[in-house]
Amino acid sequence: MIGMSTAPAGRRRGPSKGDLREQAILATARDLLSRKPLDAITIDELAAGAEISRSSFYFYFDSKLAVVVALLHGLAGEVGRDAGPWLDGAGPDEPALRRSLAALAALWRDQGRLLTGALAAAPGCPPIARWRAWLREAHVERLAARIARDRAAGVAPHGPAPRVLAEMIDDLRTAAFAAASDPEGLVDDLVVVELRMIYGVLPAHHAEG
Known part of the structure; x- marks a missing residue:
């Protein structure tokens, strides 16, 4: 037929x-x-x-640029998947944050040249700049929503506006990983810093020490 x-x-x-x-x-x-x-x-x-x-x-x-942009969009999917349990959760969940940061560190370990090159090229390259802006906004929006939820629930103290704080955290992560020779070695410190920035608390094992 x-x-x-x-x-x-x-x-x-x-x-x-x-x-x-x-x-x-x-x-x-x-x-x-x-x-x-x-x-x-x-x-x-x-x-x-x-x-x-x-x-x-x-x-x-x-062009070679089109190949790079395709690779970057593929990485964005990995970032979003691994960050989901942390961004969609609640409270100072150290294990979820650690898993999210460990996955991000592994991505920087394996794809550091691509990511560093993309960040350097973004200011003068509209396709890469759009990718960076989209990826940043996706993370900032979800993190700001988490911060707002936890403040409303009385779990997190009031401070800078949720979006402002989320932007600071995103920029801190990017700058730290981009400059690191050992991205996975940053995970412990980033866990401490982010929990302090959002909740004003240290992980239990740090507090005891």
């Missing part, structure tokens, strides 16, 4: 050849970024890693 699929019922089509090549370009970019700065990576290298010609590369991405 015209318009009816000829694929067997219940069978899903796999990724197309184009999808696989696009993913190969992205995987090549991730690998190269683990070994060299963003500025040192060429389109020829990206194409070679995906086993396609330079001209074929432009069928999937119109």
Whole structure:
């Protein structure tokens, strides 16, 4: 019958050849970024890693910048997923905050070159600037809502406006991880600082010490 699929019922089509090549370009970019700065990576290298010609590369991405932006949006999904239990929770939940920060630190450990390069390029690059603004707003909005909820419940003391405090925390995290040679070594200190900033308390083991 015209318009009816000829694929067997219940069978899903796999990724197309184009999808696989696009993913190969992205995987090549991730690998190269683990070994060299963003500025040192060429389109020829990206194409070679995906086993396609330079001209074929432009069928999937119109520039190296487009590859970078695609990678950044993929990372944003990881950040949002790992931060969810902390941002949607309540009270000075140290384990949830620690898990969220540990996941973020691991991301900076593995993708530090990409993230650092993106932050440096953002002021003069509208696509990356939009990505950074969107990612920051997504975190700030949810953290501010958590702070407001906990203040209304009497769990957190009053202080700077929730959004102002959330912006300070987001900027502190970004600056600390961007400057760190060992992002995972920052987790303990960031847990302490953020709990103090929001709740005015130290984690139990720090308070006892």
